[in-house]
Amino acid sequence: MNIPEDRNYAATHEWASEPQDGIVTVGISDFAQDQLGDVVFVELPEVGAAVDAGDAVAVVESVKTASDIYAPLTGTVEEVNDDLEAAPERINEDPYGAGWLFRLRVEGDDGRDELLDADAYRSVCEEEA
Amino acid sequence: MNTTPLTDVHEALGARMTDFAGTRMPLQYASGIAHEHTAVREGVGVFDVSHMAELRIGGPGALDALRTALLNDAKKLRVGRAHYTMIPNDHGGLIDDAYVYRLTEQDYLLVANAANRGAAYERLAAVAAEVPGANVADVSDEWALLALQGPGAALLLDRRVAADLTAVRKNDTLPTEFDDRPIRLARTGYTGEDGFELFVRPDDAVFVWNELLAEGAEPCGLGARDTLRLEAGFPLFGHELTGDTDPRCTPFSWVVKDKPFAGRDGWPEVPECGRRLVGLRLEARGIPRQGYRVLRRDGTPIGTVTSGTVSPLTRDAIGFAWVDADAAEVGTEIAVEIRGQATPAVVAEIPFYRP
Numbered sequence: 001m002n003i004p005e006d007r008n009y010a011a012t013h014e015w016a017s018e019p020q021d022g023i024v025t026v027g028i029s030d031f032a033q034d035q036l037g038d039v040v041f042v043e044l045p046e047v048g049a050a051v052d053a054g055d056a057v058a059v060v061e062s063v064k065t066a067s068d069i070y071a072p073l074t075g076t077v078e079e080v081n082d083d084l085e086a087a088p089e090r091i092n093e094d095p096y097g098a099g100w101l102f103r104l105r106v107e108g109d110d111g112r113d114e115l116l117d118a119d120a121y122r123s124v125c126e127e128e129a
Numbered sequence: 130m131n132t133t134p135l136t137d138v139h140e141a142l143g144a145r146m147t148d149f150a151g152t153r154m155p156l157q158y159a160s161g162i163a164h165e166h167t168a169v170r171e172g173v174g175v176f177d178v179s180h181m182a183e184l185r186i187g188g189p190g191a192l193d194a195l196r197t198a199l200l201n202d203a204k205k206l207r208v209g210r211a212h213y214t215m216i217p218n219d220h221g222g223l224i225d226d227a228y229v230y231r232l233t234e235q236d237y238l239l240v241a242n243a244a245n246r247g248a249a250y251e252r253l254a255a256v257a258a259e260v261p262g263a264n265v266a267d268v269s270d271e272w273a274l275l276a277l278q279g280p281g282a283a284l285l286l287d288r289r290v291a292a293d294l295t296a297v298r299k300n301d302t303l304p305t306e307f308d309d310r311p312i313r314l315a316r317t318g319y320t321g322e323d324g325f326e327l328f329v330r331p332d333d334a335v336f337v338w339n340e341l342l343a344e345g346a347e348p349c350g351l352g353a354r355d356t357l358r359l360e361a362g363f364p365l366f367g368h369e370l371t372g373d374t375d376p377r378c379t380p381f382s383w384v385v386k387d388k389p390f391a392g393r394d395g396w397p398e399v400p401e402c403g404r405r406l407v408g409l410r411l412e413a414r415g416i417p418r419q420g421y422r423v424l425r426r427d428g429t430p431i432g433t434v435t436s437g438t439v440s441p442l443t444r445d446a447i448g449f450a451w452v453d454a455d456a457a458e459v460g461t462e463i464a465v466e467i468r469g470q471a472t473p474a475v476v477a478e479i480p481f482y483r484p
Contacts (some may be wrong), residue, residue, distance in 0.1 A: 037352070038161045038439070038441070041414065043414075044416075062162075
């Protein structure tokens with residue numbers, strides 16, 4: 001199971017990168033994309049939307065099922081990955097890279113303390129597998 | 130939970146397993162549903178469908194019993210032929226849909242859904258008890274069932290079975306051998322594609338399965354089985370068809386033949402089709418899912434989605450829905466409510482796909 005150590009995870013299987021100039025990239029984990037199967041549709045949040053950690057802000061659908069994506073942090077949607085509309089399979093192919101979902105501008109208490117490190121997230125996955 | 134003779138083989142292949150109607154079944158293999166779906170449309174795939182129920186109806190009264198218990202007319206079946214049928218209940222709905230095969234003059238095989246194995250047996254047995262010389266047996270455990278489906282199925286199978294497949298037409302069935310193992314072959318399936326179903330002895334199931342894979346068939350799970358049948362416009366009991374469904378209000382009304390049947394007294398003489406079963410296609414981004422509301426374009430609720438998916442082949446978002454009868458005509462502009470948003474859709478012709 002591929003769980004990079006350079007980012008944090010929510011128990012609901014989203015990842016959040018370290019902030020760069022106040023911007024955090026968000027996606028879903030390798031475990032999540034594997035559980036979902038072939039991703040065929042993605043609904044992303046509006047740029048400019050203010051989101052709280054834990055809000056359902058996006059939807060990723062596979063052939064079989066629709067899955068809500070929760071904001072791992074509190075912030076403002078800065079950018080969304082428009083490429084996924086034409087190529088949702090990137091989430092399966094490269095969940096930690098080209099398959100990113102959206103970017104958040106964060107400041108102050110964004111809720112990162114509540115997120116898991118790679119080791120803790122691995123335990124979550126092992127329990128669910 | 131039940132298993133099939135192939136459960137261990139599926140797990141060894143890395144299948145994701147699921148509980149389907151009480152049986153541990155493969156949902157998909159490592160390559161995924163889209164890959165499996167495409168394999169069946171463009172090449173050849175093989176499904177383990179050993180969970181299906183098989184009932185054997187025999188004796189001089191077998192035909193009378195089937196004509197009474199089923200909506201399609203088994204009188205039309207010559208020896209070695211098969212057709213789609215339905216089992217009516219006593220209150221204007223269905224116990225199950227099924228496929229019936231005429232094996233010999235007085236011997237029939239009915240393949241029903243796993244979830245309805247008990248109910249189908251009870252109904253057939255009750256009907257047969259009233260017919261002189263008819264007997265019914267649940268022979269589900271005597272057969273493993275493999276479905277080899279796709280445009281490449283005949284060419285592949287021809288290398289291994291004794292029968293001359295050029296003489297086997299759609300809906301034909303015959304006993305033959307796979308290598309030296311006795312099987313019953315039928316040119317039937319649930320994918321809309323050319324293909325065969327192989328009834329094999331449970332002890333031969335692993336051998337036949339492995340040989341089919343070695344010949345190039347892609348292993349396919351229930352996930353692809355569902356997207357393929359939906360694209361082909363076939364209903365799934367428990368979704369499109371239920372205990373309350375009058376099939377005369379569906380695109381499958383052709384199954385209901387003009388003859389008496391058990392339970393007829395509880396059926397309205399003329400069907401009361403307040404709603405009709407239709408195919409639909411979204412005209413904007415999104416995926417219809419079971420349970421989503423169907424609306425008129427002005428927002429009035431008119432029905433419910435029963436199955437939906439994205440076609441892995443065309444990327445079209447397609448599904449079945451029950452809608453008010455005045456909105457059931459092909460081309461009617463409707464909408465599907467997806468997460469609170471009315472997404473434009475249109476009533477579409479089924480099948481969504483033709484080989």
